[in-house]
Amino acid sequence: MKRLYVGNLPYQTTEADLHDLFSEAGEVVSVIIVANRDTGRSRGFGFVEFATEAEAEAARQRFDGFEYEGRTLRVDDAHDRDNPRGGGRNTGRRNAY
Numbered sequence: 001m002k003r004l005y006v007g008n009l010p011y012q013t014t015e016a017d018l019h020d021l022f023s024e025a026g027e028v029v030s031v032i033i034v035a036n037r038d039t040g041r042s043r044g045f046g047f048v049e050f051a052t053e054a055e056a057e058a059a060r061q062r063f064d065g066f067e068y069e070g071r072t073l074r075v076d077d078a079h080d081r082d083n084p085r086g087g088g089r090n091t092g093r094r095n096a097y
Helices: 015-025 053-063
Strands: 002-007 028-035 042-050 074-077
Touching: 002 053, 015 028, 015 042, 015 053, 042 053, 053 074
Parallel strands: none
Antiparallel strands: 002 042, 002 074, 028 042
16 A cells, blocks of 8 residues: 655545545545644645555656646655654754753
């Protein structure tokens, strides 16, 4: 399975909307739209998981730069949660300078 990051989503987009859109590129396994903890409002990005890497790549190529409801989507490979950018995790400690 392969996860994609989808950014610049219209705030009213639902997980069902995103599922329907990305299903055009292949078998969607799961969809998550990230919401603000306090308000429950969409933060304008989410993740779509595909059954195969080939389907995810087809979706990335098709939908990166795609205009959806007046916004230009940004689609890229999702990074691992434990290692978001390949660097160390932030432990919350501050350097004492």
